[in-house]
Amino acid sequence: MGRFRDALAAPGLGAIAEVKRRSPSAGDLRPDADPAALSMQFAAAGAAAVSILVDERFGGSLGDLRAARSATPAPLLAKGFFREEAQLDDLRHAGADAVLLLLRDLDDRRAAAMLARAGELGLDALVEAHDAAELTRAVELGAEVIGVNARDLDTFEVDLGAALELVASAPSDRVVVAESGVSARAQGAAAELAGADAILVGSALMRASDPAAKLRELLARPLVKVCGLTRAADVAVAAEAGADLAGFILARETPRRAPSVLPVPETMLSVAVFVGERGEAPSDLVQLYSRENGHRGRDGVLLRGDVQVALVVDRAWREEDPEHLERASAAEGRIVLAGGLSPENVGEAIEAVQPWAVDASSSLELEPGIKDHDRVRAFVAAVR
Secondary structure, three states, X not given: OOHHHHHHHOOOOEEEEEEOOEEOOOEEOOOOOOHHHHHHHHHHOOOOEEEEEOOHHHOOOHHHHHHHHHHOOOOEEEEOOOOOHHHHHHHHHHOOOEEEEEHHHOXXXXXXXXXXXXXXXXXXXXXXXXXXXXXXXXXXXXXXXXXXXXXXXXXXXXXXXXXXXXHHHOOOOOEEEEEOOOOOXXXXXXXXXXXXXXXXXXHHHHHOOOHHHHHHHHHOOOEEEEOOOOOHHHHHHHHHHXXXXXXXXXXXXXXXXXXXXXXXXXXOEEEEEEEOXXXXXXXXXXXXXXXXXXXXXXXXXXXEOOEEEEXXXXXXXXXXXXXXXXXXXXXXXXXXEEOOOOOOOHHHHHHHHOOOEEEEOHHHEEEOOEEOHHHHHHHHHHHO
């Protein structure tokens, strides 16, 4: 028991890649989906586990679970609407390592009975919550793996912001899975920074021409941050090139100061950059540096709300820093590597440091605050 849980709890952001032919909200997604072939491809592309819809409303069956089991040793999650212990016996016999339990469909007595039977069978349980009350129930029931679903199953609408706050409020001793609504690398990163151990991705993979390539794309690291953005046109080019983070410098000492945090597409996260004191800005994240001798200090922190989620390893203000990469490679935790990165040297820097994200600004400019679109594209391409 625990193979599914342990796979999700491994370092970094894991992914449960889902095989589903159709969705009640979206209709047909991939009617000819082959669970055996897809399970193998997902495992090879880095999935921590594979989810198989076994409910006919999603075009699934127990036969799909058996087919996936015959094709891959990866942990398998059986998804459906389960209320009776006998169903768990069938799922275990068909090859499941874990089962989805929806708290919206189970009262506490039923949920406890299902969890107990799952434990007897050696099945892990992904206990799914949609709101704060259900999250509290999951914790009190002793669920080790908790799924937070961004999709309202009554309206089928997705509220990623509300789901991220639920993820952030979950106890740190549980394995937390962010479900629904992840179709871009930045959305997965947002879940990761909120505290999710893994994301569950189905529709985005099933709609992709190459599902396994889409999974690799969602999990790819490092992320790319283009900083010093001051114009909407430059934000658009960075997004089109595939950058994940858009940086807007709001510190007074730079010619790259942005007028504000500009709107970004849903494929990107906005980052407000401050020096000294943190100001107010409607951004997804904040990058904060100390002020030293009237200028930006060497290293900074990346914040989600008031919580530090990464260390920014940079260079001192307008100074050479020959130990820059050595300091970065020795640092622990999530690292955003900044300072002097360009299309020409970022590959070497990534190899040396293995950062969570890379950050470039002045090397991508025609003049301060005005991006060279070709160099922005070249930088992203060099990272990918």
